[in-house]
Amino acid sequence: MPVDVQVSESLYSKLDSKKLQTAIRKAVKDTTIQLEGECKDYSPVDTGNLKRSHSYDVKEEGTVTRAQVKNSTNYWPYVEYGTSRMPPGGYIQRAVEVVDPADAIQRLFGEYYQPGGK
Numbered sequence: 001m002p003v004d005v006q007v008s009e010s011l012y013s014k015l016d017s018k019k020l021q022t023a024i025r026k027a028v029k030d031t032t033i034q035l036e037g038e039c040k041d042y043s044p045v046d047t048g049n050l051k052r053s054h055s056y057d058v059k060e061e062g063t064v065t066r067a068q069v070k071n072s073t074n075y076w077p078y079v080e081y082g083t084s085r086m087p088p089g090g091y092i093q094r095a096v097e098v099v100d101p102a103d104a105i106q107r108l109f110g111e112y113y114q115p116g117g118k
Contacts, residue, residue, distance in 0.1 A: 023113035024105075025058075025065045031104040032056045032067035038095035039069055049073060 036056040043051040050073055058067045082088035 019113060021063060023109050025060060026112050027105045027108035028065045028067050029058045030108055031099065031101050032058055032069060034104065035095060035099045035101060036069045038098050039071075039092055042091040042095050044079060044089055044091060050076060050079060 033056060036054055040051050040054050043054065045051055050071065053072045053076070054069065055072070056067065056069050058065065060066075076092075078086065079089045080092050
């Protein structure tokens with residue numbers, strides 16, 4: 001589930017761009033860490049492999065920050081979406097609903113971006 005954070009050019013030019021980028025990066029990273037934790041918490045446990053295989057990745061490319069929660073098992077889609085013999089688990093969807101990444105990024109950005117003096 002991608003979440004795009006866009007700042008209009010007119011607003012961007014009025015803000016301290018270094019502080020702005022730092023706040024966005026921190027908000028995206030912290031939200032991604034929280035989402036990864038919720039995915040682990042909601043992972044069904046049989047052997048524990050699915051839960052242990054969650055990780056996250058945050059990449060910064062210039063002014064763009066991209067983040068992703070991943071799972072290295074080859075069977076996570078079957079657990080999430082189900083099969084003809086197994087109902088969907090929906091554990092990732094529940095984690096996304098709890099975290100609400102777009103809202104979390106916006107809220108954290110508001111906390112982290114301190115314009116002016118300091």
